Amino acid sequence: MPLLKEKETFKKMTLEEFDALPSDERNTYELVDHMVMMSPRPSLPHQRAQFKLLSTLDAFLSGHKCQAYGEIEVKMRDDIFIPDISVVCDPDQFNKNRYDGAPAIVVEILSPGTARIDLFTKLNKYQMAGVKEYWIVSLKGKLVTVHNFEKETVTEYTLEDVLNSETFEGLKIPLTKIFE
Template structure:
């Protein structure tokens, strides 16, 4: 099941800024997709990953952010108003302060973490992965709450290539952030209590 589209029209960030804030959308190559709601497992994982990143990055130049927070991924020579890809990743880290402005982030974050749910899995694994790869996101994680694994894509000369898949056990180092890792055991111990 995919995310519902707003309509069949091509949209840009200029259109996006005029829409009511009561309904959240993401733009992928001009197509507006309605954002899905989240469940307790999703919120728990997002909150824990963000908290661990925030703690690990205190006093360092890289900054973590959590949705809802607009990330504009312009193609070459696209102004903000012409940008047709605007996403709200679950968790992201930006190390270049020039990319951060009052509207959010313009350009590729260094790390993006998306937590999958049944309604977003295909969207995140296919459409958003392509957008992140094209934009130059150095490291992209897909956390699978049901399967208890994280799929890690690292950008190379030929794009993302084959991902690394790890169980949500122990710790997982963040490749693009020196001496930063995510610890899973306490978080995962809470997840079996949640009905899927």
């Protein structure tokens, strides 16, 4: 059964309409190019890896101006994203609903239902919005791909490697801690 009838088109949604949507505890909603994207809650392995990365980033950033957050709404240009992890450095950019601006680091953990969006759409959107580093975590491949948009580099880290952030000097994460 087709989602749209002949000659029917998707209605573009404004930010105000998006903000008026009812909350849903089982799904997350993002606004990308004025279209609502829905994702189910992450799997247990996804949540575990997210917790380990978030804890590691939080410990590293302790005492710094920048802070790591899990699944906060981030407004970049006209889009609303909910990255698995965001490292933000300007607390004045928070409002009651979300962070308004580009995080220094964004981490997305691939899921079967969101991989295409994470690997293509979000990669481009994050780069255009001014994110410094975009980490794509593949649980299946036990691999983290780090896109450093400032230096225009892409580095792949495997299970045996230590992830090295170029945005935060001294941030080194042994991936065995994340994928164990």
